[in-house]
Amino acid sequence: MIDLTPFWLSFKLAGLTTLILFVVALPFAWWLSQTTSKSKPFFEAVTALPIVLPPSVLGFYLLVLLSPNSALGGFLEDIFGIKLVFSFTGLVVASCFYSLPFMVQPLQSGFETLNKHMLEASYLAGKSKLQTIFKVALPNIKPSLITALIITFAHTVGEFGVVLMIGGSIPNETKVASVAIYEMVEVMEYGKAHIYSAIMLVMSFLVLLSVYMFNHRQKTKIGLV
Numbered sequence: 001m002i003d004l005t006p007f008w009l010s011f012k013l014a015g016l017t018t019l020i021l022f023v024v025a026l027p028f029a030w031w032l033s034q035t036t037s038k039s040k041p042f043f044e045a046v047t048a049l050p051i052v053l054p055p056s057v058l059g060f061y062l063l064v065l066l067s068p069n070s071a072l073g074g075f076l077e078d079i080f081g082i083k084l085v086f087s088f089t090g091l092v093v094a095s096c097f098y099s100l101p102f103m104v105q106p107l108q109s110g111f112e113t114l115n116k117h118m119l120e121a122s123y124l125a126g127k128s129k130l131q132t133i134f135k136v137a138l139p140n141i142k143p144s145l146i147t148a149l150i151i152t153f154a155h156t157v158g159e160f161g162v163v164l165m166i167g168g169s170i171p172n173e174t175k176v177a178s179v180a181i182y183e184m185v186e187v188m189e190y191g192k193a194h195i196y197s198a199i200m201l202v203m204s205f206l207v208l209l210s211v212y213m214f215n216h217r218q219k220t221k222i223g224l225v
Contacts, residue, residue, distance in 0.1 A: 002195060005172055006180040013088070013163075013176060014156035017095040018103070021152055024096070025103040030133055032104070033111035048101050055098070055161025062094045063165050086168050091176075094166040095156050102152045110144025111137060143215045154207040158200065 028047075032040060050058055066073045066084035076082040084090035114137055122132040138145060160178040167174030169183060177196060184193040 002192070003180075006175055006177040006196075007199065009088070009172075009174070010157045010176040010178070013091055013095055013159075014153045016092050017099055017156045018149055018153045020092070020096055021099060021103040022149065025100065025107060025148075026133070029104045029107035030111055030137070032108045033114075047104050050098050051101050055159075056165065058098060059094070059162040059165025062097060062162065066090055066093065066166065085166060086170060086174060088167070088173055091163055091167045091174055094162050095159060098159060098162045099152050099156050102155045103148050106144045106148035106151070107141070110141030110148075113144075114140060143218045146214055147211055150207055150211050154204060158204065 032043065032047075063085065064070060068074050068077050068083070068085065073084055076084060082089060084093055118136060118140070119132060122136045123129075127135065158178060159176070160182065163174070163176055164179055164182070167176075167179075169175045169179050175183075177200060181193050181196045181200070184190070184196065
């Protein structure tokens with residue numbers, strides 16, 4: 001009997017992370033695409049750090065940051081009763097850090113390809129910056145938007161190092177699919193590990209296929225293919 005709870009936790013984690021990051025990363029990606037500040041490379045480098053940092057390194061520093069012994073972790077636990085280490089809430093916070101570049105970079109790239117005259121026309125028509133983003137910018141960068149959402153979701157589902165460092169392996173709480181596979185291999189339950197891994201493999205392939213098919217259709221519509 002296959003326990004699907006780890007997959008449910010993985011999808012729940014990925015869904016919440018994607019939603020939170022979209023809200024947080026959208027204005028940040030817009031700012032990065034429009035700013036001429038000399039600090040832009042610094043913020044781009046900080047945003048991209050999770051791509052190059054070993055998950056164990058990022059997980060360690062997040063563990064220190066979110067621990068009850070830290071100022072932030074202690075404050076949240078003492079005042080609000082929010083425990084971030086070895087909890088699902090902590091996984092969401094950690095995943096937002098780990099998956100940040102996968103939401104920011106596609107959105108930023110999409111915004112940077114927009115025709116500046118189109119944005120200026122929107123402002124001249126009396127639209128606010130927020131209206132311009134949602135009514136002009138986003139509809140014109142659909143491939144980048146879809147890529148950001150899907151890749152962020154898929155990347156979060158496949159997390160292992162950071163998730164294990166922050167959440168451990170608590171059944172029905174933090175034991176996501178990637179951690180479950182690791183534990184099966186540890187106890188040499190290769191049959192179950194094959195099934196779980198196959199599900200993850202098929203899902204990952206379908207996610208990537210959907211992104212490439214959507215982007216191909218969009219390019220075909222505008223005559224680039």
